[in-house]
Amino acid sequence: RVSSYGKQLASSEGAAPALGGTAKGMRGRWWGQGQMRRGLAPGTAPTKASCETTRASGSANARRVVRVGAGLATMPGGEPNATTSSGGDGQWTAALDYVPTLGLAARALCWLVGTGVASVSLVALAPGQGRRVVAKAALALLSGLLFGLLARYALLERLHRRLCKKPEEVGDLDSKFTAVTTPKGTLKVHYKAARGGASSSSDGAPRRVVHCAHGFGASTYSWGKTQQALAHSLRATVLAHDCPGFGLTERPKSVSSYSLRNNAGISLELLREAEGEGEAIFVGHSMGALAASYAALEMSDRTRALILVAPALRATALSPRQRTTASSSKGSSSSDSNVNGKKKTAMIGGVGPGGRRGLLARLVLLLGERVSLLIIQPFLLLVLRKLVRSKAFWQRGLATAWYAGDKVDHEVVDGYRKAKLVQGWDVGMVRFVLAAIFHSESNAATVAAVAEAAAKTNIKVLIVHGEKDRIVPPANSARLAQIIPNCTYHRIPNCGHNPQEEASEEFIDIVTKFLSEKEE
Numbered sequence: 001r002v003s004s005y006g007k008q009l010a011s012s013e014g015a016a017p018a019l020g021g022t023a024k025g026m027r028g029r030w031w032g033q034g035q036m037r038r039g040l041a042p043g044t045a046p047t048k049a050s051c052e053t054t055r056a057s058g059s060a061n062a063r064r065v066v067r068v069g070a071g072l073a074t075m076p077g078g079e080p081n082a083t084t085s086s087g088g089d090g091q092w093t094a095a096l097d098y099v100p101t102l103g104l105a106a107r108a109l110c111w112l113v114g115t116g117v118a119s120v121s122l123v124a125l126a127p128g129q130g131r132r133v134v135a136k137a138a139l140a141l142l143s144g145l146l147f148g149l150l151a152r153y154a155l156l157e158r159l160h161r162r163l164c165k166k167p168e169e170v171g172d173l174d175s176k177f178t179a180v181t182t183p184k185g186t187l188k189v190h191y192k193a194a195r196g197g198a199s200s201s202s203d204g205a206p207r208r209v210v211h212c213a214h215g216f217g218a219s220t221y222s223w224g225k226t227q228q229a230l231a232h233s234l235r236a237t238v239l240a241h242d243c244p245g246f247g248l249t250e251r252p253k254s255v256s257s258y259s260l261r262n263n264a265g266i267s268l269e270l271l272r273e274a275e276g277e278g279e280a281i282f283v284g285h286s287m288g289a290l291a292a293s294y295a296a297l298e299m300s301d302r303t304r305a306l307i308l309v310a311p312a313l314r315a316t317a318l319s320p321r322q323r324t325t326a327s328s329s330k331g332s333s334s335s336d337s338n339v340n341g342k343k344k345t346a347m348i349g350g351v352g353p354g355g356r357r358g359l360l361a362r363l364v365l366l367l368g369e370r371v372s373l374l375i376i377q378p379f380l381l382l383v384l385r386k387l388v389r390s391k392a393f394w395q396r397g398l399a400t401a402w403y404a405g406d407k408v409d410h411e412v413v414d415g416y417r418k419a420k421l422v423q424g425w426d427v428g429m430v431r432f433v434l435a436a437i438f439h440s441e442s443n444a445a446t447v448a449a450v451a452e453a454a455a456k457t458n459i460k461v462l463i464v465h466g467e468k469d470r471i472v473p474p475a476n477s478a479r480l481a482q483i484i485p486n487c488t489y490h491r492i493p494n495c496g497h498n499p500q501e502e503a504s505e506e507f508i509d510i511v512t513k514f515l516s517e518k519e520e
Contacts, residue, residue, distance in 0.1 A: 092170075095421055096414055097391065100159035102152065110155070114148025160389075164423040167248035175248065178273070182265040184257040189266055190248035191241035192220050193274060196231030208236040208279045208304075211267045211295065212500075215286030215312070217397070219247030221415040222285065225504040233512045236281070239270055242419075243291070245432030251424040255373070258428070258435035260287070264294035271299075278302075281515070285309040285500060286472065293450050300457045306450070307462045307511060308480075310472050310497050315479035316444040372434050380430045388420050388429070403468040403496035412501075451484045461487040462514045464507060466495030488514055 102110070121140035167190055168177060180189045210230065212223045220227075223240040231238040242249040243263045256262065271280055280302045284292025289311030296306040387393045394417045399405035419425050454461050461484050465477040474491055481489035490510050495503045 092418055092421060093410070093414060095163055096417055098160075098163055100156050102155055106155050107152075110148050110152045113151040114144040116144075117147040118144025157385075160385075161423075163421065164425070165421055167250070167422050170418065170421050171248055177248075178270075180266050180269045182257075182262050182269065184254055184259075184262045184265075185252060187244065187252050187257065188250040189241050189270070190220070191239060191270055192223075192227065194228040194231040194238045196228065196233070196235060196238075208234060208281065209271055209274060210234065210236050210238045210281045210283060211271055211292070212238065212240040213263070213267060213282070213284040213288030213291045213295075214240065214243065214246070215288050215310075217246065218285075218416065219419055221247075221418070222498065222501060224415070226500045226508055229504070229508050230511065233508050234281075234515060237274055237278075239267075239274055241266060241270055243288070243432075245428040245435075247419050248422055251428030251431070255431050255434050256439050258432040259439040260291045260436075261294055261439070261441065263291040264298060267291065267295045268299055271295075279304050281305045281307065283307040283309065283511075284311065286312045286497065289313050290446065293446060296459060297449055297453055300453055300459060303457075303459050305460045305462060305515060306454075307464065307514075308477075309464050309499055309507075310466060310469055311463065311477060311480065312472055313447060313480065314443050315476050315483055316447050317483065372437075377427075377430050377434070380433065381426055384426055384429055388417065388426070391417070400470055401497040402502050403466065403494055404502065407502065447480070447483060454487065455485040460514075462511070463487060463489045464499055464510055465489075465491055466497060466499050466502065467491045467493045468495060469497045471497040 118140045121143045122137060125136040125140065167188070168175075171177070171190065172192075174192055176191050176193060177188055178191065179186055212227065214220065214222045219242045220240045223238075227238050227240055230236075241247075243260075244250070244252060244258045244266075252258075267282070280296075280299055281304055282292040282296045284290065284307070286309070289308040290313060292306060292308070293313070296303045391413060394413050395408065398408045398412060398416060402408050450461065453459050463477045463481050465472075465474045467474055477491075478489060481487040492499050492503050492506055492510075495506075499507045
């Protein structure tokens with residue numbers, strides 16, 4: 001922002017002036033500004049340890065570049081600069097730790113709103129006597145208090161939103177964005193691609209492509225430790241994208257666009273765009289195991305392996321008919337089960353798009369979805385904003401996911417909560433929760449579909465689970481491995497819910513060995 005403050009700073013070789021000494025600084029003081037929890041007091045000049053200033057070329061475009069150090073650096077309007085210097089850890093720490101506070105004028109406005117509503121309510125209520133007067137006065141005061149708190153919340157939320165950026169502005173150096181068309185519509189998807197070794201066959205055709213799906217609350221960051229190493233180890237192209245509702249992927253308006261079935265469709269489109277008709281391997285962690293399963297079933301003619309990492313897929317025993325189907329189809333060739341390829345496999349077990357719900361059930365679900373958007377969504381937004389903006393919430397949650405909680409450092413915490421800097425992050429997460437309620441598919445049917453595909457086709461299944469997982473019990477994966485024919489199961493000792501992060505080297509070795517054995 002070009003201001004007299006910026007021009008003064010650009011023409012000065014000395015220390016930065018006090019933040020409260022300009023018109024914008026005064027406005028921030030009166031209307032509210034953000035402070036780091038361990039930052040400087042409003043109006044205090046930052047030290048050399050807390051920020052470095054540079055002069056931009058050209059006085060007309062003078063601006064201030066802030067690097068977060070030991071203290072706090074705030075912009076003239078009272079906000080921390082979200083676009084800190086590139087490179088290095090903690091790039092977004094200032095914006096992630098931003099805590100807005102209201103100035104005197106904003107507090108006065110909240111007080112006036114509350115007082116005004118209380119006065120109007122008191123006048124609007126018919127006069128009474130005795131206890132009625134007391135009750136009506138109490139009701140008027142409660143109304144004023146409620147509206148005053150709502151005004152305060154709205155002003156604080158406005159300060160929070162001023163810090164939100166477009167996904168492209170928050171992306172990493174290796175971030176990629178592409179428009180993907182699915183049955184639910186077109187949306188801009190954030191993904192990362194890693195290529196290692198010679199991933200093509202002798203005739204130049206792509207030989208192998210791997211797609212990794214993340215779990216709930218995560219993003220492509222959760223595959224950061226393994227993506228490139230896995231690409232080199234497998235001599236493959238390894239893709240990972242942000243599921244709608246998380247990370248930097250666009251937040252569409254339709255609730256159904258956030259379903260795991262639609263996320264599987266995104267995986268398939270990215271895979272087709274990246275490597276054409278090469279051999280496909282789908283990897284899914286936790287909740288992402290469902291999306292990976294849907295994608296593998298949809299592309300069974302090309303899928304070589306399905307790798308489930310601490311899968312949030314409940315081990316449901318097959319019915320007698322399903323057991324008979326799976327056992328009788330063992331040894332049958334993939335060509336026998338792939339008549340009309342993709343469509344037949346997608347409907348195995350009755351988990352095709354939309355399921356087998358009747359018209360009445362669809363209408364009830366649609367009505368429930370609309371009512372939830374109008375009534376439930378505002379309350380979910382309040383809760384999510386409170387939780388997700390708290391660094392302690394992420395520290396506790398990630399410490400639970402890791403067996404060795406001391407490995408959860410500030411870099412890991414910031415990597416997971418970075419998505420809260422994206423415009424519409426809160427609405428997207430709420431709509432994902434609603435999609436999980438109104439657009440989910442049968443768990444038992446999904447298990448049956450994977451079991452039948454493992455028996456009928458060439459898809460090989462590997463399950464990897466941390467022995468000390470406190471989120472999804474390892475015993476569930478053990479039962480799941482017994483249900484799925486020819487399934488390989490590995491437990492990693494002294495590892496929690498995220499093997500691909502906490503035990504990345506061992507995880508890569510297990511996957512590489514599994515795929516090598518299947519090639520022999």
